[in-house]
Each structure stands twice: as C-alpha cells, then as structure tokens.
Amino acid sequence: MDCHFGWGGGTLVDGWRKGPWTPQEDKLLTDYVNIHGEGRWNSISKATGLRRSGKSCRLRWVNYLRPDLKRGKITPQEENIILELHARWGNRWSTIARSLPGRTDNEIKNYWRTHYKKAKSTKIIMQQQEHQHHDQQKQNNQDEMKEVVMTPQVIKQVVLASQDMDEMMKYMYQVGASSSIMNEEFYWNEDENLGRLWNLDI
DNA sequence: AATACAGACAACCGCTGTCAG
DNA sequence: TCTGACAGCGGTTGTCTGTAT
Known part of the structure; x- marks a missing residue:
C-alpha cells in the first residue's frame, strides 16, 4: 500500500517512509548517531520512532549527515585522483x-x-573523425601509414573514455597513436605512467 | 517568457559478504 | 555446516536546478 504525503513528504510503503528526508527526520537520526554511534541501523526505527529502514538511515547518514563530509565541487586535484584510481580499480567506488x-x-x-x-x-x-580521416586517405589513393597526433589533451580524453587500462591501450593503438609515451615501457608500467600522464599540464 | 535539455545530486533496489547463533 | 540478520556496495532512477534556444 502506498500513501503519498504530498509536498515535502514521502511515501509510506509497508510501514516504511520513502523519499526525501525532512529536517525533523535528519535531527532524529543525527541525535541517535551522536549518542549511540554508527551501526545498528535497524535499531534506529525502534529507538527513535523514525519510520525509515536501516538501509535508508545508513545511506542518509553516510552520504549526507556525517559531520566530516566535504561540501562543494570536486577539485581538479580530486578529479585527477578519481580518474587515476578508476583506471586502476574500475568501479570500486568505496575503494576510491x-x-x-x-x-x-x-x-x-x-x-x-x-x-x-x-x-x-x-x-x-x-572515432567518427578517425573514420573520416581514413576514408579521405582511401579516396586520395594514398598508401601511407595513418597517424593521429596524440596531444596531451587527446590522451587525457582517451583515458576518460576508457573503462580500463587495457581498453585504453587497445584504443590508442587502434587509432595509430603517435606519442612519445606510447611504447612498450608505458604499457607495462601502468601505475607509474598514470602518474606521469596526470602530471601533464592540460 | 516558455520550453527543452543536461548536469548534479539524493535516494532506492538488488545483490553480496560477513558473522553470530 | 547451515541459516538468517545485518551492513555495505554498485547500479539505477527520480527530481531539482541552471542554461541554452
């Protein structure tokens, strides 16, 4: 059974409230955690009368109410760390x-x-540009090797577009990347080279 | 001024791992 | 060893807001 509360409210499903949290709910949760500490999320509803599931309480605390949270935009430094760690760990967001x-x-x-x-x-x-480039070459009946100039900006874009190191390297070789960092050594020392990559002044 | 669109953020869902009984 | 409760994680969706047309 769903019961809609209207503006600023939430939805009642099987006795649990869902949707946006109210300031009152935030205060109940904050007070509880300040007294009892984190954990035992499922006890909160019984102890405080808050009609939120343990999962919902934990999420609200971890993502919004925790006092040590940093507010504001992700800085360029943080962005670089995220990109580097994502290249290394993939979608392990909690690890990152x-x-x-x-x-x-x-x-x-x-x-x-x-x-x-x-x-x-x-x-x-x-990729579209690459195809156009390729077609143009065919049309002109030129038999020379294709070469894409890999500026630092392009390299960073490739990393951004890649799911992982393997895909990135595959793509760079696929487009015939021409860059001083594109060599065997770069491929096999990914940790060190990611550092070098993000030190590029872009 | 109205509308469409994209970005940012908040919250939920389902799954998995851990641990106590 | 098995099982259920719980916490945590990643994927996804919904909503709000700012900006472009």
Whole structure:
C-alpha cells in the first residue's frame, strides 16, 4: 500500500517512509548517531520512532549527515585522483572514496557517471573523425601509414573514455597513436605512467 | 517568457559478504 | 555446516536546478 504525503513528504510503503528526508527526520537520526554511534541501523526505527529502514538511515547518514563530509565541487586535484584510481580499480567506488577524505562513494559515482558519459561522446566523435580521416586517405589513393597526433589533451580524453587500462591501450593503438609515451615501457608500467600522464599540464 | 535539455545530486533496489547463533 | 540478520556496495532512477534556444 502506498500513501503519498504530498509536498515535502514521502511515501509510506509497508510501514516504511520513502523519499526525501525532512529536517525533523535528519535531527532524529543525527541525535541517535551522536549518542549511540554508527551501526545498528535497524535499531534506529525502534529507538527513535523514525519510520525509515536501516538501509535508508545508513545511506542518509553516510552520504549526507556525517559531520566530516566535504561540501562543494570536486577539485581538479580530486578529479585527477578519481580518474587515476578508476583506471586502476574500475568501479570500486568505496575503494576510491577512501582515498578522498570527506567524499562519499555515491558522490564519486555520480561525478564519474556525469563526466564519463560526456567522455563517451567524445570517444564517439573521435572515432567518427578517425573514420573520416581514413576514408579521405582511401579516396586520395594514398598508401601511407595513418597517424593521429596524440596531444596531451587527446590522451587525457582517451583515458576518460576508457573503462580500463587495457581498453585504453587497445584504443590508442587502434587509432595509430603517435606519442612519445606510447611504447612498450608505458604499457607495462601502468601505475607509474598514470602518474606521469596526470602530471601533464592540460 | 516558455520550453527543452543536461548536469548534479539524493535516494532506492538488488545483490553480496560477513558473522553470530 | 547451515541459516538468517545485518551492513555495505554498485547500479539505477527520480527530481531539482541552471542554461541554452
């Protein structure tokens, strides 16, 4: 059974409230955690009368109410850390978040999703340009090797568009990347080279 | 001024791992 | 060893807000 509360309210499902939290609910949860500490999330509803599931309470505390949370935009430094760690760990958001004090896995996940989607479009455009480039060469009946100039900006875009190191390297070789960092040594020393990559002044 | 669109954020859902009984 | 409760994680969706047309 669903019961809609209207503006500022939530929805009651099987006795649990869902939807946006109210300031009153936030206060109940904050007071409880300040007294009892984190954990035992399922006890909160019984102890405080808060009609929220343990899961919902934990999420609200971790992502919004925790006092050590950093507010505001992701800084360029944090962005570089996220990109580097994502290249290394993939979608292990909680692992990445541990390297960014005050940032939550949810926040990083949302940030990546927004910017990754943008990068994905960039990748498609780059592939289209590559195809056009290739067609042009065919049309001109030129038999020379194709070469894409890999500026630092392009390299960073490729990393942004890649799911992982393997895909990135595959793509860079696919487009015939020409860059001083594109060599065997770079491929096999990914940790060190990611550092070098993000030190590029772009 | 109205509308469409994209970005940012908050919250939920389903799954998995852990641990106590 | 098995099982259920719980916490945590990643994926996904919904909503709000700012900006472009």
